[in-house]
Amino acid sequence: MKMKKHLTRARIIGYILLFCAVTMTILPNTLARYRTRIEGGAVASVALWGSDSSEFQIDINGMKPGNDSAQQYEFVVTNTKEGQISEVGQNYSITVETTDNLPLKFTLSAKEESGSSGLGNTVNTGVLSFSDGKAVLEGGFLPHSVETKHTYVLTVSLPVSNAEFADEIDLITVTVQAEQTTPVSP
Known part of the structure; x- marks a missing residue:
């Protein structure tokens, strides 16, 4: 005579645990895994940037009142630095x-030079208008990869003839500020 096994609560829990153990063993082996490999190469380069302007000293000592004693100062703005042309x-x-x-x-006036490349744009020249002792002239452009220089002449005069300014001093500074233009995609 055959004895029939009864499903008891302990056996049901045992079967469930056995089923979970078998499933956890088989499941990771049946999942597909994909592996990719990407290779490539690139060369990074940094564009050379440089600009320069000539140094000069403004000395109005000895300037006499009136337009006939105007003093001129010449300076150059260029896209080269230590012999290297800006890229x-x-x-x-x-x-x-x-x-x-x-x-x-x-x-301020731009000086035309013979043999000059004529590339780029000079700043807006003319009589300077000051606000709080400062005049900013914008619009200068130096192109890339072609040696370019812009020559300027700054004329300083004391147009009034008034004795009250006889022992007065003044400080004048000229600053050239250059920044890289945003490259344009073709």
Whole structure:
């Protein structure tokens, strides 16, 4: 005679645990795993950036009142630095600052040079308009990869003839600020 096994609570829990153990053993082996491999190469390069301007000193000592004693100062803005030509375009501005102790008149003009490449744009030239002792001239552009220089002449004069300015001093600074232009995608 055959004895029939009864499903008791302990046996049901045992079967469930056995089923879970078998499933957890088989399941990771049956899942598909994909593996990819990507290879490539690239070369990164940094564009050379450089600009320079000539140094000069403004000395109005000995300047006499009246337009006939105007003094001129020449300076150059270029896209080269230590013999290397900049590989990026540059926008630049020229700032003239004064302590405003004397009623000086300033005029900036671009000088045409023979043999000049004529590339880029010079800043907006003319009689300088000051606000709080500062005049900013913008619009200068130096192209990339082509040696370019822009020559400027700053004319300083003391147009009024008034004895009250006889022992007055003034400080004048000229600053050229250049920044890289944003490259344009073709």
